[in-house]
Amino acid sequence: MAPILISIFVFAGLLAFILYLGYRFYARPGRVYEQLGGPVSLGMPPVDRTEVGELNVVVTLVEQLGHVVPISDEDISVVRRDLIAAGYRSDNAVWIYFGLRAIAAVVLVGLALVFRTSITSNPILSIVIPVAAGFAGWFGPSFVLDYLVGARQERIREGLPDTLDLIVVCVEAGLALDQAMQHVSRELMDVHPDISREIEIVNLEIRGGKRRAEALRALADRTGEAELSKLVAVMIQTDRFGTSIADSLRTHSDFMRVRRRQEAEERAAKVGVKLVFPIFFLVLPAMLIVVAGPGLLQVFKYLFPMMKGFHAGR
Numbered sequence: 001m002a003p004i005l006i007s008i009f010v011f012a013g014l015l016a017f018i019l020y021l022g023y024r025f026y027a028r029p030g031r032v033y034e035q036l037g038g039p040v041s042l043g044m045p046p047v048d049r050t051e052v053g054e055l056n057v058v059v060t061l062v063e064q065l066g067h068v069v070p071i072s073d074e075d076i077s078v079v080r081r082d083l084i085a086a087g088y089r090s091d092n093a094v095w096i097y098f099g100l101r102a103i104a105a106v107v108l109v110g111l112a113l114v115f116r117t118s119i120t121s122n123p124i125l126s127i128v129i130p131v132a133a134g135f136a137g138w139f140g141p142s143f144v145l146d147y148l149v150g151a152r153q154e155r156i157r158e159g160l161p162d163t164l165d166l167i168v169v170c171v172e173a174g175l176a177l178d179q180a181m182q183h184v185s186r187e188l189m190d191v192h193p194d195i196s197r198e199i200e201i202v203n204l205e206i207r208g209g210k211r212r213a214e215a216l217r218a219l220a221d222r223t224g225e226a227e228l229s230k231l232v233a234v235m236i237q238t239d240r241f242g243t244s245i246a247d248s249l250r251t252h253s254d255f256m257r258v259r260r261r262q263e264a265e266e267r268a269a270k271v272g273v274k275l276v277f278p279i280f281f282l283v284l285p286a287m288l289i290v291v292a293g294p295g296l297l298q299v300f301k302y303l304f305p306m307m308k309g310f311h312a313g314r
Contacts, residue, residue: 059096062103066095069102079145085224086148087194097141105137152194153225159192160227161260163199164253171246177239178206198223212239227256 076094083093090096112133116126163184170180185200198219205215213236220229231252238248 059092062099063092063095064099065102066097066099069098071098081224082145082149084222085152086145087152087197097145101138101141104140105134108133108137149224153223155192156195156198156223156225157227159188159195160231161253161256162192163188163195164231164249164256168246168249168253171249177235177245178203178212195228 079097080094083089083097109130112130116129119129120126166184166187167177167180170183171177175183181199182203185196185203188196201222202215202219205218206212210218216232216235220232234248234252235245238245
C-alpha cells in the first residue's frame with residue numbers, strides 16, 4: 001500500500017508543478033499578449049526575472065546545479081548548438097539543461113531504490129534497476145532534445161515553400177531583399193513562427209552591421225536544416241553573381257515542391273514493404289487461429305482419444 005501512495009503523491013506533485021509552469025509561462029503571458037494586441041516583430045524582449053516570482057528560485061537552483069555538474073567544453077558547445085537548433089537561445093539554457101539531467105537522474109535512482117523491493121526480489125536485478133534508472137535519467141533528456149530539434153527542423157522545412165513564395169511576391173513588387181525578409185517575418189509569424197523568428201534574427205543581425213552572406217550562413221548553422229542550407233547557398237550565390245533573386249527563389253521553390261512530392265511518393269511505395277512484418281507477425285497468426293482453430297479443436301477432441309484407444313487396444 002505504501003508504494004502506491006508514494007507513486008500517487010509523486011504523480012500529483014509533478015502534475016501540479018507542470019500545471020503551474022503552464023499557467024505562469026503560457027496561459028498568463030498569452031492573455032497579456034492578447035490585451036496588448038500581439039507580440040512585436042522587433043525581436044524577443046529580454047526576460048525579466050523579477051516577473052517570474054517564486055519560480056525564479058527554482059530556475060536559479062537548477063542553473064546552479066548545472067554549473068556543479070562536471071562537463072567538458074566540447075559537450076557544452078554541442079549542447080548549446082542543439083539547444084539553439086531547438087529554439088532555446090538563452091544564455092543559461094545550457095546550465096538549466098544539465099541541471100535538469102542531474103535532477104532526472106537523481107529522482108529516477110531514488111524511485112528505483114524505493115520500489116525495487118516491490119518490483120523484484122532478485123539481488124542482481126535490485127542492483128541493475130537503480131543503475132539503469134540513473135542512465136535513463138541522465139540520457140533521457142538528450143533524446144527529448146533530439147526530438148525537439150527534429151520537430152523544429154520539420155516545421156521549418158514545411159514552411160520554406162510558403163516563405164519563398166512570399167519573398168518572391170515581395171521582391172517582384174519592388175522591395176529589396178532585406179525589406180522582403182522583414183515583411184515575410186512579420187506576415188508569417190502566426191502560420192510558421194519558427195522560420196519567421198529565424199528570418200527576424202537575420203534581419204536584426206544585418207541591421208547590427210553583419211554582412212548579409214554572414215547572416216545567412218549563421219541562419220543555416222543555427223537551424224541545422226539541410227533544405228534551409230541549400231536555400232542559403234542559392235541566395236548567397238545569387239547575391240554574389242548579381243542574377244535575379246526572384247527567378248532563383250521561384251526555381252528553388254518549384255524544386256522543393258517537386259522533391260517533396262517525390263518523397264511522398266517514395267514513402268507511399270515503401271508502405272507495402274513495411275506492412276509485411278506487421279501482417280506476418282500480427283495479422284497472419286490471428287487469421288490462422290480463426291481459420292484453423294475450429295479444425296484443430298475437432299482434432300484434439302476426436303482424433304487424439306481415438307489414437308489413445310487404438311494404442312490401448314493393441
